[in-house]
Amino acid sequence: MKNDRFNPSQAVVPRAQDAGPLQDSLGASEASIQSLLREGSSENTLAAYRSAIQYWAAWHQLRLGSPFLLPLPVNTVMQFIADHVEHVTNQGLAYDLPAEVDAALVAAKVKRKVGPFKLATVRHRLAVLSEAHETQDLPNPCRSRAVQTLLERVRSAYAKRGERPARKDALTKEPLEQLLATCDDSLIGLRDRALLLFAWASGGRRRSEVMRATMENTRRVPEGFLYTLGYSKTNQDGVERADSHKPVVGRAAAALEAWLTAAAITSGPLFRRVRRGGVIGEGLGAEAVRKIVQARAALAGLSGDYAAHSLRSGFVTEAGRQGLPLGETMAMTGHASVASVVSYHRAGAALSAKAGRLLERDSDINEAPVLDPAADSIGHD
The missing domain is CATH 1.10.443.10 (Intergrase catalytic core)
Structure with missing residues (x-):
């Protein structure tokens, strides 16, 4: 594929080019701001955020053939959901992610194995994307009625199939x-x-x-x-x-x-x-x-x-x-x-x-x- 040189370790949240008002008013460098944001977050949160953004960047490049840039349009987020959750077909359960893209994501080491995500993983990926938009004060596609409605239907569909979130046993x-x-x-x-x-x-x-x-x-x-x-x-x-x-x-x-x-x-x-x-x-x-x-x-x-x-x-x-x-x-x-x-x-x-x-x-x-x-x-x- 033409994108096989993609390096997920270099994936970062693309930011709006003009950060002037903030820098002019506070006189703070971008490095200082990022340092404060990192210090105020737990290591686990940062690692999960980084992993999710790397996956978004890899999926966007491999699936859509273009760089991952914010803000994302609503239809892109809808496609992401359809690519990673299962729906009923005449042949049984299926998801929309092409097999070659799925394999490429695994090869890029941003995905553990081929197949659909757990619903909890999809929701986490969307939460990180939503936060990325909110942080940069950009129009947030995750809050759109279309995305919210689709997620509600997906949750209901999974519940009707008897699928519950994976949970660890309790150490009583x-x-x-x-x-x-x-x-x-x-x-x-x-x-x-x-x-x-x-x-x-x-x-x-x-x-x-x-x-x-x-x-x-x-x-x-x-x-x-x-x-x-x-x-x-x-x-x-x-x-x-x-x-x-x-x-x-x-x-x-x-x-x-x-x-x-x-x-x-x-x-x-x-x-x-x-x-x-x-x-x-x-x-x-x-x-x-x-x-x-x-x-x-x-x-x-x-x-x-x-x-x-x-x-x-x-x-x-x-x-x-x-x-x-x-x-x-x-x-x-x-x-x-x-x-x-x-x-x-x-x-x-x-x-x-x-x-x-x-x-x-x-x-x-x-x-x-x-x-x-x-x-x-x-x-x-």
Whole structure:
């Protein structure tokens, strides 16, 4: 193809040429502005944004034969959706992306494998494109009635087919105990035990929040430790809040104390790399939480699909199982939206609900076996 020299690593969001008013009024260089934007975003957000823009650029060049320039017309966004989601045909489900373009995108390493995207991936790609337009104050095709209507129909079609978003299993108390049982008293075992308990027991911390935990923002108290969450996904301004302080007590506190003592950590990040010979290195990256969870799940012989978010969804699900009020649960997790946490909480509480046993006698209710809702796949936020 004529575009086989395309280099996705060079893809950036094309910007409006005239940035004069902003530069004239603020006297700020573009490099400074971009630096501030990067610093104010998490590494995961930046990586996801970069990946999405690279894909848009590659798809536009290979599919339409022209460079990716903003603003995009509405019909281009509509074509992108049709290329990446499945629709019903006489031969079954199909998508519009030509096979040769699909293969070229995989060869360019901007797509893992040929085939349609998951609906969640398409929505994320569109969200990034929308943000790119909004940031540059350009007409946003993603907000057009045509695109919004098509997305609504696509979501309904997928729902009618019984397709639900892929979700990680929740690490409720029982599977978490199995992970912890794989942690020995080596430095790595002490660290992993402390990390898992810290992340879970302090309210299901996000992996970025775990990595930002330091000796400076995690102080010892008579009950254990108190972790002050100065910045989070739902508090990006770092505003002091009553629920910014997360308790690390009981077993979680004991595990953290054992790790800090063994690793001789007195300042800086709590959780760090352990190099050969027991040398304590730099702080772990956010991706390390996922790897630790998955490695420990494999050692424990768990068959579910677990990742870093399993700690968060597991905490909320377990809170529902044990009857912890939703408000108290949210104060621990830091969720800003009830809608994003209530599904986990209700899933945990569902099998203990009296409403499900209205036909049974009281004695039957008392003797009924308690099932574990963690046997089902619980969601990803």
